[in-house]
Amino acid sequence: MSATPVKFYQVGSFAVGNRLLDPELRSAQSEQDRANSLTSGHRACQGCGEALGARYVLDAAMRASGGRMVTVNATGCLEVFSTPFPETSWRVAWLHSLFGNAPAVATGVAAGLRATGKQDVRVVAQGGDGATVDIGFACLSGMFERNDDVLAVCYDNGGYMNTGVQRSGATPPAARTMTTQAVGEHPGNAFGQGKDVPRIAMAHEIPYVATATVADLRDLEAKVEKAMGMHGARYLHVLVPCPLGWGSAAKDTVRIARLATESGYFPVFEAERGEVTSVRPIRHQVPVEEYLALQNRYAHLFSPVRRDDVIDRLQAMADRNIARYGLLEEAHS
Amino acid sequence: MTKPFAITLDVGSSLANHTGAWRQERPVYVDLTPPCAHACPAMEDPQKWLYAAEDGSYEQAWRTLTEANPFPAIMGRVCYHPCETACNRSFLDEAVGINAVERFLGDHAIEQGWTFAAPTVTTGRRVLVVGAGPTGLSAAYQLRKLGHEVTVRDSSPKPGGMMRYGIPAYRLPRDVLDAEIARILDLGITLELGRRVDDVLGAMAEGFDAVFLAVGAQLGKRAYVPAGEAARIVDAVSMLHDVAQGEPPLLGRRVVVYGGGNTAVDAARTAKRLGATDAVIVYRRTRDRMPAHDSEMAEALEEGVVVKWLSTVAHADAGHLRVERMELDETGFPQPTGEFEDLEADSLVLALGQESDLSLVEGVSDLALTDGSVQVDSSFMTGHPGIFAGGDVVPAQRTVTVGVGHGARAARAIDAWLRQTAVVEPVGAPLAEYSTLNTWYYSDAPHAVRPRLEAARRTSGFEEVVRGLDAETAAYEARRCMSCGNCFECDNCYGVCPDNAVIKLGPGMRFEIDYDYCKGCGICVAECPSGSILMIPEPR
Numbered sequence: 106m107s108a109t110p111v112k113f114y115q116v117g118s119f120a121v122g123n124r125l126l127d128p129e130l131r132s133a134q135s136e137q138d139r140a141n142s143l144t145s146g147h148r149a150c151q152g153c154g155e156a157l158g159a160r161y162v163l164d165a166a167m168r169a170s171g172g173r174m175v176t177v178n179a180t181g182c183l184e185v186f187s188t189p190f191p192e193t194s195w196r197v198a199w200l201h202s203l204f205g206n207a208p209a210v211a212t213g214v215a216a217g218l219r220a221t222g223k224q225d226v227r228v229v230a231q232g233g234d235g236a237t238v239d240i241g242f243a244c245l246s247g248m249f250e251r252n253d254d255v256l257a258v259c260y261d262n263g264g265y266m267n268t269g270v271q272r273s274g275a276t277p278p279a280a281r282t283m284t285t286q287a288v289g290e291h292p293g294n295a296f297g298q299g300k301d302v303p304r305i306a307m308a309h310e311i312p313y314v315a316t317a318t319v320a321d322l323r324d325l326e327a328k329v330e331k332a333m334g335m336h337g338a339r340y341l342h343v344l345v346p347c348p349l350g351w352g353s354a355a356k357d358t359v360r361i362a363r364l365a366t367e368s369g370y371f372p373v374f375e376a377e378r379g380e381v382t383s384v385r386p387i388r389h390q391v392p393v394e395e396y397l398a399l400q401n402r403y404a405h406l407f408s409p410v411r412r413d414d415v416i417d418r419l420q421a422m423a424d425r426n427i428a429r430y431g432l433l434e435e436a437h438s
Numbered sequence: 439m440t441k442p443f444a445i446t447l448d449v450g451s452s453l454a455n456h457t458g459a460w461r462q463e464r465p466v467y468v469d470l471t472p473p474c475a476h477a478c479p480a481m482e483d484p485q486k487w488l489y490a491a492e493d494g495s496y497e498q499a500w501r502t503l504t505e506a507n508p509f510p511a512i513m514g515r516v517c518y519h520p521c522e523t524a525c526n527r528s529f530l531d532e533a534v535g536i537n538a539v540e541r542f543l544g545d546h547a548i549e550q551g552w553t554f555a556a557p558t559v560t561t562g563r564r565v566l567v568v569g570a571g572p573t574g575l576s577a578a579y580q581l582r583k584l585g586h587e588v589t590v591r592d593s594s595p596k597p598g599g600m601m602r603y604g605i606p607a608y609r610l611p612r613d614v615l616d617a618e619i620a621r622i623l624d625l626g627i628t629l630e631l632g633r634r635v636d637d638v639l640g641a642m643a644e645g646f647d648a649v650f651l652a653v654g655a656q657l658g659k660r661a662y663v664p665a666g667e668a669a670r671i672v673d674a675v676s677m678l679h680d681v682a683q684g685e686p687p688l689l690g691r692r693v694v695v696y697g698g699g700n701t702a703v704d705a706a707r708t709a710k711r712l713g714a715t716d717a718v719i720v721y722r723r724t725r726d727r728m729p730a731h732d733s734e735m736a737e738a739l740e741e742g743v744v745v746k747w748l749s750t751v752a753h754a755d756a757g758h759l760r761v762e763r764m765e766l767d768e769t770g771f772p773q774p775t776g777e778f779e780d781l782e783a784d785s786l787v788l789a790l791g792q793e794s795d796l797s798l799v800e801g802v803s804d805l806a807l808t809d810g811s812v813q814v815d816s817s818f819m820t821g822h823p824g825i826f827a828g829g830d831v832v833p834a835q836r837t838v839t840v841g842v843g844h845g846a847r848a849a850r851a852i853d854a855w856l857r858q859t860a861v862v863e864p865v866g867a868p869l870a871e872y873s874t875l876n877t878w879y880y881s882d883a884p885h886a887v888r889p890r891l892e893a894a895r896r897t898s899g900f901e902e903v904v905r906g907l908d909a910e911t912a913a914y915e916a917r918r919c920m921s922c923g924n925c926f927e928c929d930n931c932y933g934v935c936p937d938n939a940v941i942k943l944g945p946g947m948r949f950e951i952d953y954d955y956c957k958g959c960g961i962c963v964a965e966c967p968s969g970s971i972l973m974i975p976e977p978r
Contacts, residue, residue, distance in 0.1 A: 115492060115917040115926075117881035120967060122929025124945065125493055125917070134933040137942045145938045145955035146452030151460065152959035157936040187452070194452035322933060348959075356960030359934055363878065389878075 118323040132326055133168045134160075140167035140196065142176075147194040149186040152355025154345035154362065155260045158319045159183055159231065162258055162343065163197055165326040169333035170227045175200065175214050179207035179232030179241055182267035183260060205240040207232050208248040211255040219254075227333060231258040234275035235265045238302050242274075245302075245340075249309035252337045256329075259302065259340070262347035270350040274300045278422070279415050280402045282350070287405035296418060306340040307376045313339040315375035319346070320362035324385055328375060344371050352401020364396035369423035372430045384430045393423045457937060461958035463973045465931075465951055470870035470923025470970065474536060477524035479835070480513070480576075480843040482506040484521050484536045485924060491539060491916035494909070497552060499916075500543045504554065507842050508579045508622050509572065511548055511614045514541020515904070516605055517839045518731050526872040526922050532885035535907075535915045542912035548617045554625055559585035563856045566591065566646040568635045568798070571599020572838045573829025574652035575622055576845025577852070581650075582625045584853045589646070590627060593634035597623075599654050600830075601838060603679040604701070606708050607900040638798045638825060648824045648852050651799070651812060652845065655792040655830035663696075663786070668756035674705040674789035681708055690784020692716040694759055696751050697789030698728040703735060705787045706743045710897045718781065719745045722764050722772045737903060740893045751786065752778060759783045794831045809833075817851035817861050818844065826852055870923025874969030877920070879930065886915045921968040925949070931962035931971060 114125040122135030133139055142163035149156040166174055175198045178184050184201055187194040202210040211230035218226050230248075237245060237259035248255055264282050265271040272282045278296040281287040285294040306314045312335050317325040325343065332339040346353060346361040353361055365371035366385065370393050373385035394416055397403040406412045427433055475483040482503060490499035503510050514537055525533035563586045567574045570592035578588045596602055597619050601610060623629055635641045635653075642649050658673025665671060672687055674695065680687050693709040695702050698721035706717040719738075721728060724747050728735065739745075746761065750772070753760040759781045764772035793810050804821040806813040812820055812827040819826050828844030830836045854861040889905045896903055907915060925948050932940045932949055939956035940949050951962075963971045 115881065115919070116879045116928050116967060119879040119881065120928035120930045121933025122927065124927050132929075132933070135929040135942075137944060141938055143938070144451070144453060145952065146455040146457055147937070148452075148455065148457070149936060151957040152961055153936045157934065157961075160936070160938065191447035192450045192452045192454060319934075354960075355957075356964040358936075358959070358961055359965050 121322055132322055133164045134322055134326070140164045140172070142167055142195065142197045143187060144194050144196055146192070147187045148189065149182070150349050150355070152348045152358045153186075154319050154347060154358045155183055155233065155262055156186070157358065158260050158343045158345040161319065161322060161325055162231070162329055162341065163229070165329035166227070166229055166256070166333055167197060169330045173225050174198065174227040174229060175218070177202055177207050177211040177214060177228065177230045179230070179236035180204035181233040181236050182262075183231065183233060185267050204236055206244050207236060207241055208255065208257055209244040211257070212248050212251070212253040215254045227256070228254065229256045229258060231260065233266075234259055234261040234263060235273045237261075238274040238300050242300075246305075246309070249306060249311050249338045249340070252311060254336050254338075256332050256339045256341065259342045260345045261342055262345050262350060264347070264350050266347050266350040274298075275302070279406060279419060281405060282402070292405045293402070303340070303342045303376075306342075307379050307381075309338070310379040311338040311340065312336070313375070313377055314342075315340075316342045316344070316371070316373050318344040318362040318366055318371065318373060320359050320366060321373065321385065324373065331375075350402070352404070353399050357399050361396065361399055364391060364399070367391050368393040368396045369427040369432050370396055370419070372426040372432060374430050381430065384432055386434065387427070387432045390433065393420045456954045457957050458939075458952075458954045461953075461956060462976050463958045463960065464953065464956065464976050465958070465960065465963050465971045466974055467925060467949065467951075468923070468970055468972050469867055469925075471867045472870050472922040472924065473524035473526055474521035474534075476866070476869055477520040478843075479520065479837070479840045480507045481846060482521070484540070485919060485921060487543070488534070488536070488539060488916045488919040489921065489926060491543065491913065492919070494913055496543060496546055496909075497550070500547045500552060503540065503543060506846060508554070508576065509544070509618050509838075509842060510540045511544025511618055512572075512601060512610060513839060513842070514538065514544050514906075515610050515614070515902075516601070518837060520839075526870070526875065527918060527920055529872045530877050530880065530920075531882070534918045535885055535888070538886070538888050538907050539912050539915050542907045542909070544618070545614070545906050546909070548614065553621060554579075554583070556625065557583050557585045561585040561856065563587065563647045564589070564645060565852060565856075566641055566644075566649045567652060568638070568641070568649065569599060569652035569654055569829070570594070570597035570619075570629065570631070571652060571654045571829065571841060572601055573654070573841035573845045574599070574650065575619060576842040577650050577652065577828065577849045578627050578845075579622045579625065580846050580849030581852060582627050584849065586853070586856070588627045589630060591630045591633045591635055591641070593632065595632055597629060597631065600656065603656070603682045604675065604704075605838075606678065606681065606704050606711075608707070608711065608896065608903050609704075611902050635798050637801075639802060642824070647856055648826065650848055650852060651820075651825065651827035651831055652829045652841070653794060653796075653798070653831055655794040655836060657793045657795055658788060659791040659793055661788065661790045663751055663754055663788070665754040666756060669754040670756070670785040671754060672785060672787055674701045674787050675792055677705060677787055678708060681712070686712050689714060689787070692782050692784045693718070693787060694751070694781060694783040694785070695719045695787040695789055697721065697791075698723065698730060699789060699791070700730045700734060701792070702789035703730045703738050703743070705789050707738050707741060709787070710741055710743060711900055716782075717743045718783070719743060720749045720751055720761060720781075721745060721747060722750045723766065723770075724748060727770065737890075741897050742893070746781070748772065750774070754783075754786050757782065757784065759786060792830070792836070796831065817854070818848035819851065819855065824855070867923070870969055872922075875920060875922060876965055876967050876969070879928065879965075879967040880920055883914070883918050885918070886911045921970075923970055924968060925970045926968060928967055930965050930967060934961045934965045936961065
């Protein structure tokens with residue numbers, strides 16, 4: 106993992122803050138005067154993982170860049186709930202693009218800054234999985250290929266949640282959405298479809314690719330900081346549970362993200378120039394079922410008839426991740 | 439004002455949008471009673487002083503601790519730590535070594551020469567404490583801090599009661615005992631040693647406004663054991679007393695101790711140290727029914743003490759005993775079997791419980807005694823106005839810890855009585871249950887074990903068996919505390935709120951919920967490690 110784990114100070118590096126740590130080792134989120142890039146009053150649902158993830162990422166980027174940065178935001182939930190005209194929740198320089206072109210706009214911003222000699226101002230492009238995995242995919246790939254000086258962040262909640270929970274290229278197999286109903290012999294989203302964008306990004310051999318979740322703040326912040334310390338195309342993929350689309354309790358957002366990583370279903374790792382350089386090991390392994398059971402989008406796997414065949418396939422995916430990334434190899438405390 | 443094309447409204451902040459209106463439930467910060475504090479008979483709140491010890495503020499930790507108990511170095515050695523038995527961390531890995539940290543703080547305070555703050559008020563009231571054991575000294579300490587003039591009277595040549603004359607030195611070194619008692623007396627308490635109080639009313643009439651009886655229970659219970667003329671039988675309390683006085687009795691090579699409590703174990707371990715080759719405890723039930731504490735029993739077995747379970751002493755003679763085998767009936771009560779065996783024994787030590795010498799209250803007509811104990815009300819007052827009692831003379835578990843608690847509570851009651859006010863019992867918050875914690879956030883950290891003296895070296899003398907922690911290990915152990923039910927400022931609520939609706943007030947000031955924006959999602963509650971935030975229905 107990217108963050109250096111604190112060996113033992115009561116809560117180590119698991120909690121957001123730690124009064125026993127030296128101030129310079131503390132997280133950006135624990136600071137009393139953190140940037141609060143996404144401030145209160147936004148219209149995201151109760152327990153929104155994306156709102157949380159966006160503040161985590163941008164506050165860390167603000168700290169790393171000393172506040173000298175521009176954010177380009179694709180259309181999607183994040184944009185809709187934060188900027189109903191004429192209000193804004195953003196306390197960063199922020200630009201709204203179309204649904205599909207945030208990486209291209211960000212490229213343009215970076216070029217403009219370079220042309221005007223403001224090379225110390227950094228550029229972050231952000232959007233949901235719809236904008237990143239599907240609609241803006243060509244722009245993203247182009248930005249990677251040109252190695253433009255942009256950090257692209259994808260907040261992955263596995264669907265088009267803003268427009269009413271439709272399937273995206275990041276919707277996991279067997280999950281129910283409005284367009285993949287839990288009916289028929291193979292209920293929910295089909296197996297074998299969808300895109301693993303972190304690995305696609307790695308295939309571009311860009312300087313930096315990483316995944317993170319809202320359940321491990323110190324890891325996420327360390328990755329943002331590392332990415333902001335590099336130039337060229339960088340990609341960060343953050344798992345952000347969506348209580349509305351996933352049918353989960355608002356209070357369980359962080360817990361579900363934690364179960365996704367502890368089951369191995371969502372691998373947390375980082376890669377440089379196409380090679381995995383570190384992984385966040387599983388701390389207390391859980392069966393994938395524990396992750397699924399908290400989400401109504403998987404309710405059809407448990408009732409009226411328990412679908413062990415499907416659960417086993419999802420477990421096999423987690424096991425594949427565990428083997429591929431070596432998630433159980435280095436136990437840490 | 440000119441606006442760009444098609445723009446009609448000024449840019450505003452979303453802060454104008456009070457999303458708190460969405461809320462159906464609201465999070466509130468609470469302070470619950472941690473199980474350690476709930477379980478402590480001495481009314482300590484270990485969590486509070488562990489919190490101070492976590493960052494090395496040992497003096498602050500010691501001062502907080504000694505508000506309830508003036509004997510941390512003693513208690514850190516002899517307490518059976520019900521706090522650790524109750525500790526929620528035992529469900530996660532192992533209980534926090536509260537007792538070990540307490541001892542460290544006590545020893546550290548002695549080393550550093552920390553003293554108690556002198557009383558700031560003088561009430562002019564005089565209180566007589568009869569008995570300089572843990573109960574009496576605890577009461578004297580609390581009464582003096584409240585500004586009363588305190589005299590402690592004890593029949594022995596030295597103060598400490600059972601801490602000196604009952605607990606062997608290998609468990610409680612005498613320099614530690616002396617240091618902690620001296621610090622209490624330094625508050626300006628008059629100690630009168632070698633003065634036995636025979637008549638409590640007479641003593642009270644010397645000009646005391648109240649009396650606290652804490653004479654303890656130092657008479658060994660006599661059970662009838664048929665014995666030959668030459669049999670050597672002593673009682674455990676006198677034996678331990680004589681050893682403490684430096685006049686150990688001659689017990690011989692083979693010593694049998696009859697009984698199953700802590701005193702029996704102390705007697706057997708002491709016999710070993712006095713040179714006995716065989717120290718055998720005869721107990722009529724089984725180990726799981728033995729009242730002696732596990733840790734002491736384990737140490738005794740390590741030292742070579744042997745136990746004959748399910749046995750009673752039927753007859754004692756010079757050089758040997760006749761022992762009858764017992765069986766437990768359905769109710770768990772031992773019944774004789776008629777099967778006998780002989781056991782070689784040069785002496786028999788009886789450890790069958792203790793009684794109080796209550797001759798000093800004989801003739802006090804309104805002071806009731808039941809089964810050899812003084813009857814008191816909930817404020818420790820006897821039937822006679824102004825005479826209070828606590829510790830081993832009232833019905834309770836007989837430990838130093840209970841005594842210290844009685845002393846402190848009685849002192850509070852005596853103070854209220856002297857001021858003609860009611861005792862204000864602190865209202866306890868609900869218990870912090872393990873199920874309300876989110877233990878994901880606590881680092882995996884096994885218990886720091888206190889080093890022990892190797893068994894071979896132990897039985898050759900009265901050197902202390904269990905050693906202390908060093909400063910580093912003590913901080914480590916303190917940090918294992920999960921702060922059940924009380925905020926320890928981990929910043930989780932402040933971090934995990936998607937609505938930025940938790941206000942961080944700064945070090946030591948904790949947090950506040952901004953109800954203008956809190957949507958009531960409950961993530962802060964779910965992710966609070968210590969369970970110190972609760973969801974409650976939104977008030978209408």
